[in-house]
Amino acid sequence: MPERLAEMLLDLWTPFIILWITLPPCIDTAPMNQSQVLMSGSPLELNRLSEEQRILNRSKRGWVWNQMFVLEEFSGPEPILVGRLHTDLDPGSKKIKYILSGDGAGTIFQINDVTGDIHAIKRLDREEKAEYTLTAQAVDWETNKPLEPPSEFIIKVQDINDNAPEFLNGPYHATVPEMSILGTSVTNVTATDADDPVYGNSAKLVYSILEGQPYFSIEPETAIIKTALPNMDREAKEEYLVVIQAKDMGGHSGGLSGTTTLTVTLTDVNDNPPKFAQSLYHFSVPEDVVLGTAIGRVKANDQDIGENAQSSYDIIDGDGTALFEITSDAQAQDGIIRLRKPLDFETKKSYTLKVEAANVHIDPRFSGRGPFKDTATVKIVVEDADEPPVFSSPTYLLEVHENAALNSVIGQVTARDPDITSSPIRFSIDRHTDLERQFNINADDGKITLATPLDRELSVWHNITIIATEIRNHSQISRVPVAIKVLDVNDNAPEFASEYEAFLCENGKPGQVIQTVSAMDKDDPKNGHYFLYSLLPEMVNNPNFTIKKNEDNSLSILAKHNGFNRQKQEVYLLPIIISDSGNPPLSSTSTLTIRVCGCSNDGVVQSCNVEAYVLPIGLSMGALIAILACIILLLVIVVLFVTLRRHKNEPLIIKDDEDVRENIIRYDDEGGGEEDTEAFDIATLQNPDGINGFLPPLFSLIFMVMHRTS
Ligand SMILES: *[C@@H]1O[C@H](CO)[C@@H](O)[C@H](O)[C@H]1NC(C)=O
Ligand SMILES: *[C@@H]1O[C@H](CO)[C@@H](O)[C@H](O)[C@H]1NC(C)=O
Ligand SMILES: *[C@@H]1O[C@H](CO)[C@@H](O)[C@H](O)[C@H]1NC(C)=O
Ligand SMILES: *[C@@H]1O[C@H](CO)[C@@H](O)[C@H](O)[C@H]1NC(C)=O
Ligand SMILES: *[C@@H]1O[C@H](CO)[C@@H](O)[C@H](O)[C@H]1NC(C)=O
Ligand SMILES: *[C@@H]1O[C@H](CO)[C@@H](O)[C@H](O)[C@H]1NC(C)=O
Numbered sequence: 001m002p003e004r005l006a007e008m009l010l011d012l013w014t015p016f017i018i019l020w021i022t023l024p025p026c027i028d029t030a031p032m033n034q035s036q037v038l039m040s041g042s043p044l045e046l047n048r049l050s051e052e053q054r055i056l057n058r059s060k061r062g063w064v065w066n067q068m069f070v071l072e073e074f075s076g077p078e079p080i081l082v083g084r085l086h087t088d089l090d091p092g093s094k095k096i097k098y099i100l101s102g103d104g105a106g107t108i109f110q111i112n113d114v115t116g117d118i119h120a121i122k123r124l125d126r127e128e129k130a131e132y133t134l135t136a137q138a139v140d141w142e143t144n145k146p147l148e149p150p151s152e153f154i155i156k157v158q159d160i161n162d163n164a165p166e167f168l169n170g171p172y173h174a175t176v177p178e179m180s181i182l183g184t185s186v187t188n189v190t191a192t193d194a195d196d197p198v199y200g201n202s203a204k205l206v207y208s209i210l211e212g213q214p215y216f217s218i219e220p221e222t223a224i225i226k227t228a229l230p231n232m233d234r235e236a237k238e239e240y241l242v243v244i245q246a247k248d249m250g251g252h253s254g255g256l257s258g259t260t261t262l263t264v265t266l267t268d269v270n271d272n273p274p275k276f277a278q279s280l281y282h283f284s285v286p287e288d289v290v291l292g293t294a295i296g297r298v299k300a301n302d303q304d305i306g307e308n309a310q311s312s313y314d315i316i317d318g319d320g321t322a323l324f325e326i327t328s329d330a331q332a333q334d335g336i337i338r339l340r341k342p343l344d345f346e347t348k349k350s351y352t353l354k355v356e357a358a359n360v361h362i363d364p365r366f367s368g369r370g371p372f373k374d375t376a377t378v379k380i381v382v383e384d385a386d387e388p389p390v391f392s393s394p395t396y397l398l399e400v401h402e403n404a405a406l407n408s409v410i411g412q413v414t415a416r417d418p419d420i421t422s423s424p425i426r427f428s429i430d431r432h433t434d435l436e437r438q439f440n441i442n443a444d445d446g447k448i449t450l451a452t453p454l455d456r457e458l459s460v461w462h463n464i465t466i467i468a469t470e471i472r473n474h475s476q477i478s479r480v481p482v483a484i485k486v487l488d489v490n491d492n493a494p495e496f497a498s499e500y501e502a503f504l505c506e507n508g509k510p511g512q513v514i515q516t517v518s519a520m521d522k523d524d525p526k527n528g529h530y531f532l533y534s535l536l537p538e539m540v541n542n543p544n545f546t547i548k549k550n551e552d553n554s555l556s557i558l559a560k561h562n563g564f565n566r567q568k569q570e571v572y573l574l575p576i577i578i579s580d581s582g583n584p585p586l587s588s589t590s591t592l593t594i595r596v597c598g599c600s601n602d603g604v605v606q607s608c609n610v611e612a613y614v615l616p617i618g619l620s621m622g623a624l625i626a627i628l629a630c631i632i633l634l635l636v637i638v639v640l641f642v643t644l645r646r647h648k649n650e651p652l653i654i655k656d657d658e659d660v661r662e663n664i665i666r667y668d669d670e671g672g673g674e675e676d677t678e679a680f681d682i683a684t685l686q687n688p689d690g691i692n693g694f695l696p697p698l699f700s701l702i703f704m705v706m707h708r709t710s
Contacts, residue, residue, distance in 0.1 A: 067153065067154050067155075067156055068082050068083040068118070068153065068154070068155045068156070069082075069155070069156050069157075069158045070082045070120050070124060070155055070156070070157055070158065071124075071157075071158045071160060072123075072124045072125055072126040072127075072157045072158060072159060072160055072162065073123060073124070073125065073160055073162050074120070074123065074124070075123050079110065079119035079120060079121045080119060080120045081117055081118070081119055082109065082118045082119060082120050082155060083117075083118050083155075084115065084116050084117050084118065085098050085100075085111065085116035085117075085118065085136050085138075086116050087116075087138045087147070087148065095140070095141035095142065096138050096139070096140070096141060096147065097113045097114070097138070097139050097140070097141045097144070098111055098112075098113050098114075098115075098116040098136065098137070098138055098139075099111070099113065099136070099137045099138075099139055100118065100134055100135070100136055101134065101135045101137075101150075102132070102133050102134035102135045102152075103132035103133050103134060104122075104132050104134075105134055105135075107121075107122070108120060108121065108122045108124070108132065109121070109132070109134065109155065111136075118155075120155075124157045125157070125162075126157040126158065126159045126160075126195075126196065127162075127163060127194050127195070129157065130156065130157055130196075131154050131155065131156045131157060132154065132155045132157075133152065133153075133154055134152070134153060134154070134155060135150045135151070135152050135153075136150065136151055136152075136153060137149075137150040137151070158199075159195055159196035159199050159200060159202055160195075160202070161195055161200070161201075161202035161248060161249060161255065161256060162195065162202075163193055163194035163195045163202070163203075163248075163256065164193070164248070164256035164257060164258050165191040165192065165193045165205050165246035165247065165248050165256065165257060165258040166191055166192055166193070166194075166258045167189060167190070167191045167244070167246065167258060167259075167260035168190075168191075168192055169189070169190070170189065170260030170261065170262075171260055171261040171262065171263065172187065172189055172260060172261070172262040172263070173262070173263045173264075173265070174186050174187035174225070174262060174263070174264050174265075175264070175265045175266070175267050176227060176264060176265075176266060176267070177266070177267045177268075177269050178231075178232055178233055178234035178235075178266040178267065178268065178269055178271070179231050179232070179233065179234075179269050179271055179365075179366075180227050180230075180231075180232070181227075181230055181231075182227060182228065182229065182230040183226050183227065183228075184226060184227045185224055185225070185226050186216065186225045186226060186227060186264055187224075187225055187262065188222060188223045188224045188225065189207070189223050189225070189244055189260060189262060190223060191205055191207070191223075191246035191258055191260070193205060193246075193248050193256075195248065201248065201249045201250045201252075201255075202248055202249065203248060204248060204249065204250045205246045205247065205248055205251075206220045206221070206246070206247050206248075206250055206251030207219070207220050207221075207223040207244060207245065207246050207247075208220065208244070208245050208247070208251070209225075209242060209243070209244055209245075210243040210244070210245050210259060211241065211242060211243035212240055212241065212242030212243060212244075212262075212264075213228065214228055214229060215227065215228055215229050215232060215240050215242075215264075216228050216240065216242050216264065218244060220251070223244070223246075225242065225244070225262065225264075232266055233266075233271070234266040234267070234268050234269075235271075235272060235303045235304070237266075238265060238266050239263060239264070239265050239266075240263070240264045240265075240266075241261060241262075241263055242261065242262040242263075242264060243259055243260075243261055243262075244259060244260050244261070244262055245257050245258070245259045246258050246259075246260075268304050268305045268306060268308050269304075269308065269363055269365075269366070270304050270308035270359060270361055270362060270363040270366065270372070271304065271363065271366045271369070272302055272303040272304045272308075273302070273359060273369075273370065273371065273372040273373065273374060274300035274301065274302045274309075274311040274357045274358070274359055274372070274373065274374050275300055275301055275302070275374050276298065276299070276300045276301075276357065276374050276375070276376035277299060277300070277301055278298075278376060279376050279377065280376065280377050280378075280379065281296060281298050281376060281377070281378045281379070282378075282379050282381070283295050283296035283337065283378065283379070283380050283381070284380070284381040284382075284383055285339065285343065285380060285381070285382060285383065286382075286383045286384075286385045287342075287343040287344055287345035287346075287382050287383065287384060287385045287387070288343075288385040288387055289339055289343065290339075291339055291340065291341070291342065292338055292339065292340075293338065293339050294336045294337070294338055295324070295337045295338060295339060295380060296336075296337050296378070296380075297329075297332075297334045297335065297336050297337070298313065298326075298334060298335045298337065298355055298357075298376060298378060299332075299333065299334035299335070300313075300333075300334075300335075300357030300374050300376075302333070302359070307360065307361045308359070308361055308363075309333055310330060310333065310359065310360040310361060311328065311333065311335075311357040311358060311359055311360065311373075312328045312357070312358055312360055313326045313327070313328045313334075313335025313355060313356070313357050314326060314355065314356050314358070315337075315353050315354070315355055315356075316354050316355070316356045316375070317353070317354035318351065318352045318353035318354050318378075319351055319352055320351030320352065320353050320380060321353070322340070322341060323339065323340055323341045323343065323351065324337055324338065324339060324340060324351065324353060324380065325337070325338050325340045326338070326355055335355060335357065337353070337355075337378060337380075343382050344382075344418070345382045345383065345384040345385065346384075346418055346419070346420060348382065349381065349382050350379065350380060350381045350382060351379070351380045351382070352377060352378070352379055352380075353377070353378040353379075353380065354375055354376075354377055354378075355375065355376055355377075355378055356373055356374070356375045357373060357374050357375075357376075358371075358372065358373035359372035359373065384419065384420065386419060386473070386476065387417070387418045387419055387476070388417075388468075388470070388476040388477055388478045389415040389416060389417050389418075389425050389468040389469070389470055389476065389477075389478045390415060390416060390417075390418050390478065391413060391414070391415045391468065391478060391480040392413070392414040392415065392416075393413075393480070394480070395480065395481050395482070395483070396411065396413055396466075396480065396481070396482040396483070397482075397483050397485065398410050398411035398448065398482060398483070398484045398485070399484075399485045399486075399487050400450065400454065400484060400485070400486060400487065401486075401487045401488075401489050402454045402455055402456040402457075402486050402487065402488065402489045402491065403454075403489040403491060404450050404454060405450070406450055406451070406452070406453065407440075407449050407450060407451075408449060408450055409447050409448065409449050410439070410448045410449065410450055410484060411447075411448050411482075411484075412445065412446050412447045412448065413427065413441075413446040413448070413466050413468075413480060413482060414446055415427070415446070415468040415478060415480075417470050417476070421472070423470040423471055423472035423473065423476070424470075424471045424472075425468045425469065425470060425471065426443045426444070426468070426469050426471055427441050427442070427443050427444075427445075427446045427466055427467065427468055427469075428441060428443060428466070428467045428469070429441050429448075429464055429465070429466055429467070430464065430465035430466070430467055430479065432465075433463065433464040433465045434462070434464045436452065437451055437452065438450070438451055438452050438454070438462055439451055439462070439464060439484070441466060446466070446468075448466075448482070448484075454486050455486075456486040456487065456488050456489070456523075456524070457492065457522045457523070459486065460485060460486050461483060461484070461485060461486070462483075462484040462486070463481065463482070463483045463484070464481075464482050464484065465479050465480070465481055465482070466479070466480050466482050467479050468480070488523055488524045488525065488526075489523075490523050490525065490580060490582025490583065490584070490585070490586055491523065491586075492521055492522040492523045492586065493521070493578075493580065493586035493587055493588040494519040494520060494521040494529070494531050494578040494579070494580045494586070494587070494588060495519060495520065495521075495578065495588050495590055496517055496518075496519060496520075496578075496590045496592075497517070497518045497519060497520045500515060500517050500592055500593075501593060501595070502514050502515035502557065502592055502593065502594040502595070503515075503594070503595050503596075503597045503605045503608065504559060504564055504572070504594050504595065504596050504597065505564075505597060505598075505599035505603055505605065506563075506564055506565055506566060506596060506597065506598055506599065507562075507598075507599055507601070508559055508562060508564070508599070508603065509562055510559060510560060510561045510562050511558055511559065511560075512558065512559050512603075513556045513557070513558055514545070514557045514558065514559055514594060515556070515557045515592065515594070516550070516554050516555065516556045516557075517554065517555050517557070517576070517592065518552075518553065518554040518555070519531045519533075519553070519554075519555075519578045521580050523580070523582065525580070525581065525582060527581075529553065529580065529581070530553065530580070530581040531553050531555075531578055531579065531580060531581075532549075532578070532579040532580075532581075532585075532587075533547055533549055533555045533576055533577070533578055533579075534547075534576070534577045534579075535547060535574070535575070535576065535577070536575050536577065536589070539574075539575065542560070542574070543560060543561070544559070544560055544561070544564075544572060545557055545558065545559060545560055545572070545574055545594070546558050546560050547576065555576070557574065557576075557592065557594070564596045565596065566596045566597070566598065566608070569596065570595065570596055570608075571593060571594065571595050571596070572593075572594040572596070573591050573592070573593055573594075574591065574592045574593075574594060575589050575590070575591045575592075576589065576590055576591070576592060577589050578590060595608045596608070
C-alpha cells in the first residue's frame with residue numbers, strides 16, 4: 001500500500017515539475033530533517049522519498065509533496081532561497097521558462113524564470129500569515145505556450161520562537177482562607193503564546209514562581225497555585241505577592257518568558273477568642289439616673305474580623321445582676337451596661353458584676369484551642385443625688401362618712417426625704433384639685449381634715465393632689481394623688497317616687513287595687529333599699545282603705561268596700577308613712593289623694609266631675625226661688641233672642657250647636673289629657689242618656705255659676 005501511493009505520487013509529479021527545496025541552515029527540528037532529504041531533486045531520490053513519506057505519515061504532522069517551507073523572520077543580506085522548480089521535460093529542443101503566480105508572487109516571492117529558483121524577497125511573519133498558495137507553470141521560452149498544465153503548491157512559513165508567553169488576564173487576585181492545610185488550591189493562571197502551538201516547543205509553556213515562596217507553589221504544567229505552608233495566619237500577614245513566570249520552549253534555556261503578579265489575600269476564620277482590654281472596669285452612676293440609661297461600655301477585642309470578631313456580652317455573676325443588664329452592640333462590637341431597676345444610694349453604694357464576652361460564630365476546627373470567651377469585672381459606684389421627697393404610698397384612698405364633723409381628721413399622708421441629709425417635709429394641698437377648699441392639711445404631719453361639710457348625694461369622690469416640699473430646698477417637690485370617697489349616711493327620708501293621683505271607681509268591688517305607689521330615697525345603703533309603709537296610727541283602722549306591701553318594695557292601696565259615691569265624698573286623702581331601713585331609720589309621710597270617679601263596667605274611669613250635678617247643700621228656699629227666677633228670665637231672653645234671629649232667618653242656636661260639635665270633634669282629634677277634661681268635660685257632653693251624663697252646655701254653665709256664687 002505505501003508503495004502504491006508512492007508510485008501514484010511519482011506518476012503525478014515526475015513528468016512535470018520537481019520541487020527542490022532549500023532549507024534554512026539553523027533549523028534542527030525533526031521535520032527539517034525530512035526537508036534535507038527533499039533537497040535532492042532527482043527522480044531516483046524521489047523513490048527513496050516515498051519510503052520516508054510512509055514513515056512521516058505516522059508522525060503527528062502530515063507532509064505534503066507540493067509544499068515548500070520558508071523560515072519566518074529571516075533577514076539576511078541576500079533574498080532567501082525557498083526552493084527550485086524543475087521540469088523533467090526534455091530541455092534540449094526548446095528553452096523552458098518558469099512562471100509563478102498567486103499569493104505574493106512577484107512581491108514576496110520571486111522566481112528565476114530560467115533556473116526556477118524561488119526566493120523570498122521580504123521578511124515573513126508566521127503569526128501574520130502562515131502560508132501562501134502559488135501556481136507554477138513551465139512555458140515555451142519563445143512562444144510562451146504552456147508546455148504542461150499549471151500546478152499549485154503552497155509555501156509555508158515556518159515558525160521560529162519569536163513570541164514570548166503573555167498573561168492576558170493579569171495581574172491576578174485570589175483569596176484563600178487562613179489556616180488552610182498545605183496544598184490547598186488557591187487559583188490557576190494561564191499564559192498564552194502566539195507561536196505555533198503544534199510545531200515545535202515555541203508555545204510549550206512551563207510555569208514557575210519567582211517570588212512568593214515558600215508560601216505558595218505552582219504546578220509547572222497546569223499553573224495551579226497552591227499553598228506551600230500550612231496554617232498561614234491572617235492575623236500575622238494578610239496579603240502575599242506572588243510573581244509567576246511562564247516560559248516557552250518547555251522551560252529550557254533560550255526560551256522566552258512572561259511574568260505576572262498574583263495577590264493572594266488570606267480570608268479570616270475564627271481562630272482567635274475575644275479578649276477584654278481591661279480585666280477591671282470602673283463606672284459610677286448617680287442614683288437618680290433614668291432607667292435604661294447606658295452606664296458604661298466594655299469591649300473585648302478580637303483579632304479576627306467581621307462576624308468572627310462578633311461577641312455577645314452577658315452578666316454572669318455579681319451582686320447587681322438584677323439591677324443591671326448588658327446589651328451587645330454588634331456595630332461597635334462592645335457591650336453596653338444599662339440600668340434596669342432604680343438605684344438607691346442610701347441602700348447600696350456599689351455593685352460588682354462579672355461580665356463575659358463570647359464569640360457568636362465559633363469555628364469547630366478551633367474550638368479545641370480553648371473557650372472562645374473572656375470575662376472581666378465591672379465595679380459600679382452609686383453616687384448620691386439630691387432627691388425629692390418620697391411618699392409612703394404612690395396613691396392614697398381615703399374614706400369618710402358624709403356626716404363627718406368639720407375639722408375631723410380624714411386620713412394622713414407621710415413622706416420623707418430619702419437623702420442622707422434628710423430634710424423635714426411640709427405638706428400642702430394643690431388647690432387646683434380642691435377648688436372648693438373642702439379639705440385642709442396639716443403642713444407638718446400630713447393629716448387631712450374636713451373644712452366644709454360633705455354631701456355624698458352631691459359628690460361621691462373628691463380627688464385631690466397633695467404636695468410634699470423639702471424645707472431645705474423648696475425645689476425638691478413631690479406630688480401624690482389622694483382619692484377621698486364619701487361614704488353614705490342615712491340622711492334622706494324616703495318619699496313617693498312621683499306625684500301620684502289615684503282614682504276610685506264608684507262601681508268598684510271591695511278589695512280592688514286603687515293605686516300602686518313606690519318610694520325613693522336619695523341615700524345609697526350598702527344592701528339596697530328596703531321600705532316600710534304604714535298608715536297613720538289613728539288611721540290604722542281606716543274603714544275605707546287598706547294597704548298591702550308588694551315584693552318589689554312598692555305598695556298597693558286597696559278599697560275596703562264598695563259603694564263609694566262622688567256625691568257623698570268626692571276626694572279622700574290617705575296619709576302614708578314611708579320608712580327606710582337605715583340605722584337609725586328615717587321616715588316621711590306622704591299623702592295620697594284619691595278621687596272618686598264614675599267608671600264604665602270594665603273599670604275605665606269616665607268622669608270624676610262632681611260640680612256637674614251636685615247641688616250645693618243648704619241653699620235657702622228664697623235663694624232657690626231667686627235662682628229659678630233668674631233661669632226663667634234667662635230662658636225668656638234666650639227665646640226672645642232666638643225668635644228675633646228666626647225673623648232674620650238666621651238659626652243661631654243650630655249654629656251654636658254646630659260650634660259645640662266642632663269643639664267635640666277637635667277635642668277627640670287631639671286626644672286631650674286629664675287636665676283638659678277639667679276645663680271641658682268631655683264625658684258630660686258625650687253621654688247621651690240621663691241627667692248623670694248629659695246637660696246642654698248652657699245649663700252646665702248656669703249650674704257652675706250658681707255653685708260659685710253660693
Ligand atoms: C536530524 O538530523 C540530525 C543530523 O542532521 C540527526 O542528528 C538527527 O537524529 C536527525 N533527527 C531525526 C529525527 O531524524
Ligand atoms: C498517510 O496518511 C494519510 C491520511 O492519514 C493516508 O491516507 C495515507 O495512506 C498515508 N500514506 C502512507 C504512505 O502511509
Ligand atoms: C483554572 O481556573 C478556571 C476558572 O478560574 C477553571 O475553569 C479551570 O478548570 C482551572 N484549571 C485547572 C487546571 O484547574
Ligand atoms: C435644690 O433642688 C434643685 C432641684 O433638684 C437643684 O437643682 C438645686 O441645686 C437645689 N438647690 C440646693 C441649694 O441644693
Ligand atoms: C377619683 O378616684 C377614684 C379612684 O381612683 C376613681 O374611681 C374616680 O373615678 C375618681 N373620680 C373623679 C371624679 O376623678
Ligand atoms: C270613710 O268614708 C266615709 C264616707 O264614705 C267618711 O265619712 C269617713 O270619714 C271615712 N273615713 C276615713 C277614715 O276617711
